[in-house]
Amino acid sequence: MKPPGKLPGGLGSWPLLRQLTGPDRTGRGAAVRSARTDHLMARTATADRVVKSVCPYCAVGCAQNVYVKDERVVHIEGDPDSPVSRGRLCPKGAATLQLTTGESRLYQALYRPPGGADWQEIDLDQAMDMIADRVIGTRRATWEWEKAGKRTARTMGIASLGGATLDNEENYLIKKLLTSLGVVQIENQARVCHSSTVVGLGTSFGRGGATTFLQDLQHSDCVIIQGSNFAEAHPVGFQWVMEAKARGAVIIHVDPRFTRTSALADLHVPIRAGSDVAFLGGIINHVLSNELYFREFVLAYTNASTILREDYRDSEDLDGLFSGFDATHRHYSSETWQYDGMLTVAASGQRDEAYDTDYDEHVAGGSETHGAIGHSMEGTPRRDETLTDPRCVFQVLKRHFARYTPELVERACGIPPELFAQVCRHLTENSGPERTAEFVYAVGWTQHSDGSQFIRTACILQLLLGNMGRPGGGIQALRGHASIQGSSDIPTLFNLLPGYIPMPHAHRHETLNAFLMADAPHKGYWADMPSYLISLLKAWWGPSARADNDFRFDWLPRLTGSHSTYDTVMAQLEGSCKGYFLLGENPAVGSANAKMQRLGMANLDWLVVRDFNLIESATWWKDGPEIETGELRTEDIGTEVFFLPAATHTEKSGSFTNTNRMLQWHHQAVEPAGDARSELWFMYHLGRIIREKLAGSTDPMDAPVLDLTWDYPVEGSHGEPIAEAVLAEINGWDEQGDPLPGYSALKPDGSTSCGCWIYCGVYKDGVNQAARRKPAEEQNWIAAEWAWAWPDNRRLMYNRASARPDGSPWSERKKLVWWDAAQGRWTGYDVPDFDATKPPDYRPAPDATGHDALSGIDPFIMQADGKGWLFAPSGVVDGPLPVHYEPQDSPVRNPLHPDQQRNPARMLFPHEHNRANPSGDDPGAALYPYVVTTYRLTEHFTSGSMSRTVPYLAELQPEMFCEVSPELAAERGLVHGDWATIVTARNAIEARVLVTRRMPALHLDGKVVHQIGLPFHFGPNGVVTGDAANELSSITLDPNSHIQEVKAFSADIRPGRRPRGPGLTYLVRDQQRRAGVTEHTGMEI
Amino acid sequence: MSEDRPGDQTDVRMDDDLALRPEREAVVGSAGGREPRGDGRRDKREGRWRGERRRGERAMVPEADFRSYYGLPVLNEPTWHDYDIAGYLFLGGLAGASSILGEAAELTGRPLLARAGKVGALCAIGGSFYALIHDLGKPARFVNMLRVFKVTSPMSVGTWILSAYGPQAGLAAVTAVTGLFPRLGRAASAGAGLTGAAVATYTAVLVADTAVPLWHDGHRELPLLFAGSAMAAAGGLGLLAAPLAEAGPARGTALLGTALEAAAALRMERRLGPVAEPLKQGKGRLARLGEVLSAAGALLGATAGRRSRGAAVVAGAALLAGSACTRFGVFHAGVASANDPAYTVEPQRARLAARERQENGVRE
Amino acid sequence: MSADPATASGYTTHPQRMGFFTDTSVCIGCKACEVACKEWNHVPDDGMTFTGMSYDNTLSLSADTWRHVAFIEQPEPLGRQEPGVGGMDFRWLMASDVCKHCTHAACLDVCPTGSLFRTEFGTVVVQDDVCNGCGYCVPACPYGVIGKRESTGVAAKCTLCYDRLGVGQEPACAKSCPTDSIQFGELDELRERAARRLEQVRAAGVDSARLYGHDPDDGVGGTGAFFLLLDEPEVYGLPPDPVVTTRDLPSMWRQAGIAAAVLLAGIAAATWGSRT
Ligand SMILES: Nc1nc2c(c(=O)[nH]1)N[C@H]1C(S)=C(S)[C@@H](COP(=O)(O)OP(=O)(O)OC[C@H]3O[C@@H](n4cnc5c(=O)[nH]c(N)nc54)[C@H](O)[C@@H]3O)O[C@H]1N2
Ligand SMILES: Nc1nc2c(c(=O)[nH]1)N[C@H]1C(S)=C(S)[C@@H](COP(=O)(O)OP(=O)(O)OC[C@H]3O[C@@H](n4cnc5c(=O)[nH]c(N)nc54)[C@H](O)[C@@H]3O)O[C@H]1N2
C-alpha cells in the first residue's frame, strides 16, 4: 500500500505530495494513508498463541478461541470449528474478554471478622489455614455419628453451594473432599434450575438429560418452544431453530410474554404462567380422542398396554388426589400406582418414596435419583395389546385427560380455542412416521411447585406422538450454566453420588449389600449399579476400600431426609448449620426468597465466598437490603466472612458439560493473577491442609478423609493440580492403572476404579476425548468427533426408537439407527443407544436379569421394563400422572379441581418471612391480584454477577424493569418509563415500568388476568443495580426435586418507588395485615 | 403428503454441505395461521408527522409512527460548539470583508478607515483561527489540515484559503500600523482584499456541505447571506472605528450588506418551507434578531451616523452584533434542524414521492 | 455513479469490494454484534441509561456505538405470523444498524485531514492517528453514523474491521451474529443474494419487506452495508432518501463564487459610490 511514485526523502510521507503525484488525486484513498494504517495488524494475527476454550456463561457451550500475547489474554472470539456454535457467540460470550480481564475482577483475598464494619486484606495462605481450622473445628463440634439410633456419620454444621459454573473436575473434588469430611449439604444451581427435569425426563425415559442435541433441531418439522425463551437464553443454539425454519418447520412459542423468541416464531401462544399442564393435557386429550397418536410406536415402545392394579384411583376419581395420599405428612404412597402382576417388594424393592416416618424432616430428593435410575421391578406386568382393557395405561390416560378440553384450556390458560386448535393441528400434522416434532423447554417449566409434572406431561405427549428417539423429535431440555449438566452428573447435590447413584439413607442402608439390594434394579442397565458404586468407592478410597470392609461404604455420610439448599437455609436460620461455602453461586440474589438467604447467612459462624468479584452474597452484611431497612445491623452480625478471588475459565483447564451432555475441555490460557485461584486449587489445597492438620489422628471420624486418595500432581507457579489427572480418575482405570474404555468394563469386585461411571470413556486410550476438536466441516452433522458426550458418545438418546420394532427405519426421511441383519448389528448415523448386537426379535427369558431382561424392542434401556412411561408407577412422588394444579400463590381458582387448589404434595416452609399470598377466591386474594413471572434477558446472566459487572453487557439493560400490558398500566396508573412498586407477602421491590403489548392481558373464565414480567438479574452490587426479583418469591418447592416456584406467583403493583428504610417493612406488613396473611395461611393441603 | 409441504428439507441426510447456511433462508412468520395482508400504511403516514413530533410523555413502548424511530434524530448532532464555530463564521466574515473594505479605503485614500479594516481583519482572523483550533478535539493536530488539499472538503479548501489570506492580512495590518515596507504592505493588502472575499464566503459552503437540513438545503442562499452579513459586520466595524469623514464606504457597505442579507434570508425561508422553521424557533430566532439589529444599525449609520460620532458608534456596534446574531442564529437553527427527524425525513419523503409521481407520469 | 470506489481512490490493484448485507428478518435482537464490536475495537461503553424504547437502551450509532440494534413494537402483521397478543396485529422488529460505507461517503469527502480514507476493500475508515477532531464528518454523514469521542477528541465509527479484513478474517460483529443476520462478503455477491432473499420473503407473505441501500443509483451511490428491512427506513431511524452532501458541492462553490463577487462588487460600489 505504499504510495506510488518515488518522492525524495521524507517528503514521500507528505500525503499532499502523494496526492499530487499519484493516482489518488482527490486525496481520499491511497494517498492519505498514515504510517500506522499501513502497519495495522489484527491482534488475532499477532497473538503468540491461540488457546481452545468454551464460553463460561450458558450451557450451549459455544467454543471459543482465546488469543494470548505476552502472557495476557488479548482477545476472545468464537471458534468456527464447533459443530454446535459454528463460531458464533451471543453478547455474553462476546463479552468474555471483559468478564475475564475487566476492571470489576478482584485479585485480593479479603477477610471480615465477626462484627467487623469492613473488609480487611488477608494473606491467601493465612486465609486457607484459617478456613481449614474452621472446617475442622465446626466438624468436630457438630459431628453426628447417629440420629434416632441410625448411623449417620456426618456433620450438619457445614454446607456448600455452587458448582454449575465450575469444571467437572472441580465438582468432583468438592464432592469427594466434602463427602469424606461427612458433609452432606452439598448443593449447586442444578437444584434451583433443572432438578425437576431429571425427575420428569428420567422417570419417563430412564435418563434425566435432554434427549437430543441442538444440531438435530434442523430435522424437526415442528418446534414447540414452551417454558423456554430460546432466542434470549440460548441465542447461539437458536440458530438451529432458524435452520429448521429454513427447511420448512413451523415454530411455535408458548409463553406468557411475546419475547424475542416469539418475534421469530410463526405462532405465539400467550399462556398464563403455571398452567402448562392444562395446555399440554389439552393436547393429549385432543390426540387421544381424535386417534391421532402413533399407534405402532405407542404399542411397542411405551407402557400404554400395561395393566394397572385394581385399587388404583385416579385424581379424576378423587377430586384431584390420587389413591394413597397421607394428608398428615402431605405424602403419597405409590403402592396402588404399580403395574398389575408386578412384584412390589415392600421394603427392599421399593425405594425412597416410602415415606420416612422416622424423621421429622422433608422427604429426601429421592425421585430425582429415580428419575435418572429407572426403577426396580420384579416380575412381568400384564399387558393388553388391544389397548382396550379399562385398566390398561392407555385407557387410564384417556380418562385422566378427558376433561382437558379446549374450554378448560381457555379457562385455565387464557388461550382462545382457535389458537389452541392451531397448535394441535401443527403438532399432530408434523408427527408420524414421515415427520417429527420437537419440544424445547427450560426453566419456564421446571420452576413450579409441580414442575416435574410439567415435564412429564410433555413426555407423555411426545411418546404418544412417537416423537421420541427420532431425529427432529425428542425433548430438548435447555439447561442453564456452562456446566450445570456436569454438576448434576458429577453432582454437588446432597442426594446423589456421581452418575446418579443415590446417596445412602441412614436407616435402610447399613451395608453395601442392603443398599444395592434396595436400590439397584434387577432389570435394565441399572442392574450394573454394583460395578458403578464399587468402582466409585475405589476411586475415592483406593487401596483402603476392600471387599472385606464393604469398600468403605460406611464412610459415606447418610441422609435422613431432605438436605437441599432450601433446607440448609432453614438449618442456618435455626442455627444448626454454621459454616457455608459459596463456590460460585449468589443466593442473595439468585435463590428464592433472597431475604431468607441473607438472614440465614447472618446466622452463620463463618462463610467462605469464592467468586470473581464482590457479589451480593459476599457483602450483604455491610450493604444488604436488611441493613437499609434496619432489620440487621452490621456490628451485630457475627458471621466471619472470607472472600477468595476465583480464577476464570481462561485461567484454568477443565471440562464443562453442555446442555446436551457433551463434555468439552477448555485449556488454560494464562495463569491467574494475584490471589485468584481455581476451585481445583482451592479444594485440593484445603484438603491437603486439613489432612496435614489431622495427620496421625486416630479418631474414626477422621479416617475417611485421611484415607482419601488425594495425591494429585501439581503444576505451575501456584501449585495447580493437573486437571487431566482428575479427569483420568473420573474416567477410571483398571488394576494395571490403564484407562477404561467405557462403563461396560466396570467390575463389581474392586478391580476397577471410576469416579463417575457415565463419564467412563472420556479418557479412553489415555486420550482426553473431551478435548477433541475435529472441525465440523470435516465431519457429518452429528460430529461425533467433536468432544465427547455421555452415554458412550451417543448424541441422540433412545435412538433405537428411530426404527420400527422390526429394526427398519420408520421412514427414509427420518432414519437414524437401524438393524443391519447382514452384519447382525445395529448401525446408523449415531452411536446406537442399544445393545449393539441384540436383534429386534430378541425376547428375554422370564428369569433374565440386567440388560438381558430387555427385549429387542425395548428402546428405553435404562427403564426396568424398557418402555417409555406414559404412566409412572413410581418415581414421581406427587402422582403417576400430571394434574393441573394452581401455583402456591395464584389469583385464580383451580378450574379443574376447585377443591384441590394446589399440588397437595408440594413442599412448604412456613416462616414469618416466607408467608403465602392468599389464593383463588380466598379472602385477601384481591390484594395480590396479578400473576408475576420472572425470567432472563439476553443481555444479562442469572444473578447478574457475570453481567451487571461487565459494562458492555450492563449498558444494554441498565435498570431493573417490569413489563406490563397497557390495560394493566391503565388499571393501576402506571406510567411508562416511571417507577412501580411490586408487593408480595414476602417483600416489595421497585422497578422501572415498561408498558408493552408484548405482555398480553389474558381472558379466562370471564375474568381478565394481568401478568407482570420481571427479569431476575438485578441486585444492589455492580455497574448497574436494581432490586432483586427474588425479594418477592417464596420458598415453595416441587416435592420431587425441591425446586422453587419462581415462575408463577401473585403480587400487587402500584405506581411510584418503594419506601426506603423501615417504611419498606411496614408496607409489606401492612399489606399482609389487610389481606389476613399469617404464617399459616395458604399452607393447607 | 410431502410434495406440497415445505418441510421436505427436514429429512436426515449425511451429505449436507456444511458450508451452506440455510438458516439465512428462514422466513419468519411464513407458517402462522393468518392471511398476509398489505401494509396499507401510506394513508396512515399522512398528516401525522407534525403532530407527533415531540417525545414527551409516552403511555407505553411507543408504537413507532411512520416517520421516525422514537422521535430520535436521524442525524448525529454537530459536535461543534456555538461560540467556536458560529464565532468562527462571524469572525471569518468580518475579517474577509474588512480586508476588502480596508483595501478599498486605501485605494480611495481613506487611511484611517483602511487601517481600521486591516487591523480589524487581522484581529478577526486571529480570533477565528483561535476558535477553529479551539474547537478541534486535538488542537495540536491542527497542522494535519495541511496533509492534503481536498476540493471535496470546504474545510480543507478553507484552510488553504486561510493560509493564503492569513499572512497577507497580517502583513497588511502590521505595515499599516508601523508604516514599514509600504510596497509590501500594499501588495499584501490587495491580496488580503481579494482572498478576503473567499474567506468571507467559503464558510457558507462549509456549513452547507453537511447533511444538516437547514444548512444543506440552504446552500443556494447561504453564501449570499453570509456575504451580506460579512459586509454588514465590516461596515459596522468601519463605522465604529473610522472618523465620520472617512466612514462613507462603511455606511454604504453596511446598507448594501444588510439588504443583501435580508434578501437572501427571505428567499431561503421561502424556498425551504418547513425546513426553515427552526429559524423562527428557539435560538434560531437570533437570526431574526440579527437582521433587525443589522437593519437598525445600517439605517442609523446612514442617517444619524453621518453626523454624530456617537450614533455611528452605536450603529457600528449594532451591525457587528447583528452579524454575530445572524451567524449564531443560522448555526443554532441548523443544529435544531438536525435534531428533529422531521426535517430529515419529510423532505426526503416528499422528494421520493415526487420522483414516484414523475415516474408514474412518465409511464402513463 | 457506480464506479468502484477503491479504484477511484487511487488503488490500482485491490481486492473485491467488501460489505455487509444485514437481513433484519432473521435478527433476534441479541446485540452480540454490539458487544463483539466493542470487544474487538475497544470501544468504550456508551452510558447506562434506561430509555423505555422497547429493549433498546443504546439509542443510536455514535462514536461509542458502532453497531446499534433497533427494537420496534408495531401493531402491524408480519406475514402469516400469529402474534397471539389479543386479536390485534403485532410484530416486533429488530435490526442491527452500522456505518454504510457509502460509495460516495460524505464523511470522507469533507474530512480536511485525510483521516477518513477509502481502503482497498472499498470501505471508509478513520485513521485516529491523523484525525484532529474537527468534527466536520459528524454533520456530514446523512445517516447519523459517525461521532466524535469526547474522551479522545477524535472521530470514531465502524471500520468494517479493517484490521481483520487485512488478515482475511470477517468482521467481529458478523462473526458473532448467532443467526447470520449480518452477512459479510463481496458486495456484488451480497447484492445478488439480497435480491433473491427479498423475493423469498415477499413470496412468503411478508410484503412489507424491502431492500435499503442496495441500489448503486441512489443518493450515495449505493452503500457497502445494506439491509433487508421490514418497514420503511425512517421507522428504523434511517433516512428514506439520503444524498451525499458533496453531490451539490459544485453548485455550492459556484454560489460562493457569486457571493464573493457580489461581496467585492458591493464594497467597491459602496466605497467608490460614496466618493463624492
Ligand atoms: N441470556 C441469558 N441466557 C441464559 C441465562 C441468563 O441468565 N441469561 N441463564 C441460563 C440459565 S441458568 C438457565 S436455567 C437458562 C434458562 O432459560 P429459559 O428457561 O429460557 O429462561 P427464562 O427466561 O427464565 O424462562 C423462559 C421463559 O419462560 C416463560 N415462562 C414463565 N413462566 C412460564 C410458565 O408457567 N409457562 C410457560 N410456558 N412459560 C413460562 C418466561 O416468560 C420466559 O420467557 O438460561 C440460560 N441462559
Ligand atoms: N426469580 C427467579 N430466580 C431464579 C431463576 C429464575 O428464573 N427466576 N432462575 C434460577 C436458575 S435456573 C439459576 S441457575 C439460578 C442462578 O443463580 P446463581 O447461580 O446464584 O447466579 P449466578 O450469577 O449464575 O452465580 C454464579 C456465580 O458464580 C461465579 N462464577 C463463575 N465462574 C466461577 C468460577 O469458575 N469459580 C467461582 N468460584 N465462581 C465462579 C459468578 O461470578 C457468579 O457470581 O437462579 C435461579 N433463580
Ligand code: SF4
Ligand atoms: S452464553 Fe451461551 S449462547 Fe451465549 S456464547 Fe456463551 S455458550 Fe454461547
Ligand code: SF4
Ligand atoms: S454512513 Fe456516514 S459515516 Fe458511514 S461512510 Fe457513509 S457518510 Fe461515512
Ligand code: SF4
Ligand atoms: S473529525 Fe477527524 S475524521 Fe472527522 S472530518 Fe475531522 S479530521 Fe476528519
Ligand code: SF4
Ligand atoms: S465491522 Fe467491525 S468495526 Fe464495524 S461494526 Fe462490525 S465489528 Fe464493529
Ligand code: SF4
Ligand atoms: S448479532 Fe445478529 S441477531 Fe444479534 S442483534 Fe446483531 S444482527 Fe441481530
Ligand SMILES: [Mo]
Ligand atoms: Mo439455571
